[in-house]
Amino acid sequence: MLTQEENERLCQVGPDTPMGRVLRRYWTPAFQLGDLPGSDCPPIQVPLLGESFVAFRDTSGRLGFLDELCMHRGASLALGRVEDCGIRCLYHGWKYAVDGTILETPNFPGSTFKDRVKQGSYPVRESGGLGWVYLGPAGTEPPFPSFRWMAAPPAEIAISEMILDCNWMQVQEGSIDSSHVGILHLDTLAVTHPGPRAVGSFEFAGEPWDTGLAPPPSRLGFGLGWPSQDNGPKIEVEYTPFGFHYAALRDASEPGKQYVRVTAFVTPYTAFIAGTTGSVIVVPRDDTSCSLYLAAHVPGGAASGALNRGIDPSVWGPERGNRRLRIPTQDREAMASGRSFAGFRGGNRIQDAAVQMSEGRIYDRRKEHLVPADLAIIRMRRLLTDSLKLVEEGEKPLGLGEGYDFSNISGASAVIDAGARWQDLVPGNLGEPARPAVVDEVT
Amino acid sequence: MNERDRSSPRLAIVVDEACTRIFDAWEQRARVTALRVNPAVYEAVAAARPGEVRRGYPLMLLGLELVADQDVETYQPAVVKEDDAC
Numbered sequence: 001m002l003t004q005e006e007n008e009r010l011c012q013v014g015p016d017t018p019m020g021r022v023l024r025r026y027w028t029p030a031f032q033l034g035d036l037p038g039s040d041c042p043p044i045q046v047p048l049l050g051e052s053f054v055a056f057r058d059t060s061g062r063l064g065f066l067d068e069l070c071m072h073r074g075a076s077l078a079l080g081r082v083e084d085c086g087i088r089c090l091y092h093g094w095k096y097a098v099d100g101t102i103l104e105t106p107n108f109p110g111s112t113f114k115d116r117v118k119q120g121s122y123p124v125r126e127s128g129g130l131g132w133v134y135l136g137p138a139g140t141e142p143p144f145p146s147f148r149w150m151a152a153p154p155a156e157i158a159i160s161e162m163i164l165d166c167n168w169m170q171v172q173e174g175s176i177d178s179s180h181v182g183i184l185h186l187d188t189l190a191v192t193h194p195g196p197r198a199v200g201s202f203e204f205a206g207e208p209w210d211t212g213l214a215p216p217p218s219r220l221g222f223g224l225g226w227p228s229q230d231n232g233p234k235i236e237v238e239y240t241p242f243g244f245h246y247a248a249l250r251d252a253s254e255p256g257k258q259y260v261r262v263t264a265f266v267t268p269y270t271a272f273i274a275g276t277t278g279s280v281i282v283v284p285r286d287d288t289s290c291s292l293y294l295a296a297h298v299p300g301g302a303a304s305g306a307l308n309r310g311i312d313p314s315v316w317g318p319e320r321g322n323r324r325l326r327i328p329t330q331d332r333e334a335m336a337s338g339r340s341f342a343g344f345r346g347g348n349r350i351q352d353a354a355v356q357m358s359e360g361r362i363y364d365r366r367k368e369h370l371v372p373a374d375l376a377i378i379r380m381r382r383l384l385t386d387s388l389k390l391v392e393e394g395e396k397p398l399g400l401g402e403g404y405d406f407s408n409i410s411g412a413s414a415v416i417d418a419g420a421r422w423q424d425l426v427p428g429n430l431g432e433p434a435r436p437a438v439v440d441e442v443t
Numbered sequence: 444m445n446e447r448d449r450s451s452p453r454l455a456i457v458v459d460e461a462c463t464r465i466f467d468a469w470e471q472r473a474r475v476t477a478l479r480v481n482p483a484v485y486e487a488v489a490a491a492r493p494g495e496v497r498r499g500y501p502l503m504l505l506g507l508e509l510v511a512d513q514d515v516e517t518y519q520p521a522v523v524k525e526d527d528a529c
Contacts, residue, residue, distance in 0.1 A: 001504070002454050003487055010455075234466070366491035371506050372469075375462050382459040 002365040002381070009388055010381060011167045011362050013284040014050035015135075018388045022397050023049055024136040026268055027144055029281050029293060030065065030124075031055050031131045032159055035320055043087060044320070045078035047285040048133070054078045055124070055131060056098075059085045064098030065133050067120035072105070096121075128295055129159040130281075142400040145242075145266060148407040149278045149297040158278075158296045160307040162316055163324040164353050167362040168290035172282045174352050175271040176380060178248030178261055179373040182231050184355060185348050186341035188213065197229065199341065209340045212310040213347050227415055228252050228259040235375035238423070238430070241404035243267035243383060245411075245429045246376045247422040248274070252415050260422045262412040264429055265380055267387075267399025275413025288361040291323075294349070311346040327354045404431055452484050452517050454491075461505055461520040468522050477523035478507040484520070485511035 002010065013020045031046050036057045043056035045068060052068040054077040064087065068076055075091035082088075086103050088095040093106040100121030102114035123134045123141065128150035134141050149157065164171055174180070182189070183199050190206045191213045197204045230250035237246040245264040252259040261274030271280045278296030285291055294307050315328045328350065330343035344350045370378060387397035408428025416422065423430065461478055468475050480488075488502050488509060495502065502509040507522075515521055 001458065001488070001491060003451055003491055005451060006453060006455055234469075236466075369503060369506070370458060370462075372462050372465050375466070378455075378459050378462050381455045385453065385455045 001368050001370060004364075004366055006385065007362075007365045010365075010385060011169050012050075012287055013168070014287070017050075018392060019384070020049055022384070022387045022391050023268055023284070024134075025140060025391065025397050026136075026142060026400070027125070027132045027134055029130045029269065029283050029291075030133045032161055032293075033126055033129050033131055034159070036063065036131070040082045043078050043080060043082055045076065047289075049135065049284055050286045051135075053122070053133075054080075054087070056082045056087050058082065058087075058098050062098045063124045063126060063131060064096075064100075065122045065124040065131070066096060066098075066100055070094055071102075071117070071119050129154065129157045130293065130295070140396075142396075143402055143404070143406075145270070145401065145406040147266075147270075147272075147279060147409060149295060151407065152297045152299075153301075155301045156298050158294075158298050158307045160294045160318060161323050162292045162349060162353065163285070163289060164292055164357055165289050165324065165361065166357045166359065167288055168282050168284035170356045170359050170363050171290055171292055171352075172269075172271075173377045173380070174356050175273065175280045175282060176246070176263055176265050176376045177374070178235070178246075178263065178274070178376065179231065179233055181261075182228070182250075184342060184351050187344070187351070188348050199231065202341070203338075204341055205338060207339065209334060210310070210345050210347060212312075212345055227254065230259070232373055233261075235373060236422070237375055237379045239383075240264070240429050241399070241431055242401040242406065242409060242429075243399040244376075244379055245426060246379070248376075249422070254415065256418055257415050258418045258420075260412065260414050260416055260425065262422055262426050262429075263376070264409050264411055264426070265376070266401075266406070266409060267397070268384060272409055272411040274411040276411065292349070292353075311350060315346060315350065325350075325353050325357075327357060452481070452487050454484070454487060456518050457484050457520055458504065460518055461522070464520065464522045465505060465507075468524060473522075474525040475507060475522045476525050477510050478504055479510045479512040479515050479521040479523060480504070481515045481517045481520075482511040482513060483517055485509055 009018050030048050035044050039057055039059050039061050043054050046053045046055050054066050054068045056064050070077055070089040072092055072094050075089050077087055077089055080087045080089050086095045086097050095104040096119045097103055100118035105114050125132045186204055187210045191208045191210055194208055195206045197206050228250040233248035233250045235246055235248055237244050243265045248261045250259040263274050264272040269281050269283055273280055281293040283291045316325045334340035335343040342351050344354055383398055391397050410426050412425035414425055465475055489496050
């Protein structure tokens with residue numbers, strides 16, 4: 001639990017808030033590169049961290065990321081014309097280059113004004129199918145987080161984005177919460193690895209019901225299944241140069257073994273979920289909405305649409321303008337008959353989003369009752385609130401990863417001997433030499 | 444009390460430290476029955492949960508009943524084990 005003051009400091013992301021100042025000290029995923037497909041294509045409006053920006057690609061293919069409203073009279077540049085190496089405001093024709101330089105002021109000719117000031121502009125980089133920006137003070141940019149999946153050929157990188165109408169911490173806490181996986185996601189497990197399971201006294205036959213989940217689980221790295229009936233994992237957390245990683249340790253179905261899921265949290269936006277080939281990235285749009293990006297390496301290509309199948313377009317559509325998730329109607333008949341546990345079709349993301357948005361726009365953490373299985377969430381709050389204090393004292397926030405090779409980060413999902421070291425599954429997380437990602441491993 | 448202790452305690456730290464101590468106790472196969480906390484922490488939890496106080500429920504943190512103890516530092520909660528004299 002948190003006090004009201006702590007909760008507000010944790011959740012508010014605007015430029016004049018403590019957490020807003022912390023988040024601006026990291027490279028921030030801002031938009032999908034697919035939304036700016038070519039030179040001089042239409043610009044896009046980008047709500048981010050409680051502010052609004054415009055992103056565009058100029059005639060020579062360079063990306064620009066500027067304050068959205070024209071510095072003359074405040075019209076949105078997202079309505080503007082992208083042409084001849086700049087973006088032009090429709091209102092009075094002021095034109096800006098990708099670095100914010102004012103190129104033309106047609107209703108104020110001959111003035112030196114345009115040579116003395118600039119539109120607000122921010123460093124922007126293209127990587128892994130996403131546009132990343134740095135909104136912090138000039139000269140304080142940390143190392144860029146070049147994750148391993150970003151090095152894959154573009155055709156093998158699958159990106160999807162969902163907009164959720166709730167504070168980003170609710171979603172981020174879900175992404176590093178292992179103890180819900182064997183419960184909320186029973187319907188997904190029944191598709192990937194059918195079989196009986198139990199949640200308390202609820203006996204679940206585990207026959208596939210959410211059959212619209214098309215991608216073969218092994219394609220996205222969900223190959224091991226769920227070799228445990230233990231819903232109360234022991235959590236072990238270790239700090240790393242990028243944040244922390246943790247293991248959720250469960251008694252395995254096989255005697256003498258334990259089922260281990262290692263998840264890495266890269267401060268402040270990214271998680272490498274156990275046993276997958278990519279990342280979950282959660283970015284605040286404002287205090288009460290966020291973008292959830294899923295990024296995955298799909299070897300062999302066919303990445304297009306790989307993350308989007310199985311979700312009803314009326315609930316969520318991948319096209320820009322229809323990415324805002326709506327909680328679907330639960331199939332109460334399937335729940336009552338025991339064919340479905342949660343009653344939501346569409347897989348983990350729909351189930352996660354439904355419960356996270358059900359907590360309200362900004363969850364009041366005074367009321368919660370955490371348990372030890374929530375240790376990773378507890379540690380993330382500690383790390384972020386410690387960073388608040390550091391930044392307020394003029395120091396750098398935690399987890400910048402200076403001197404660390406971000407391509408070493410991985411999660412893991414494995415059955416290992418009881419008592420064996422789980423850290424050996426992810427040696428790169430502590431700064432040791434990289435090795436291939438551990439997706440499925442049985443020792 | 445130091446300067447930090449005079450302001451509202453950071454429960455994010457208290458909860459993290461308490462959770463670590465619970466896992467440590469479990470590692471030693473001890474059964475944990477309660478959590479001793481500084482009175483300032485106890486008051487902060489009570490202030491955050493007026494409804495539970497009003498209904499007469501015990502104040503709980505991490506599934507354990509809280510016991511206010513002046514001898515406990517703000518950010519060093521202590522677990523009460525089953526065989527401890529409380």
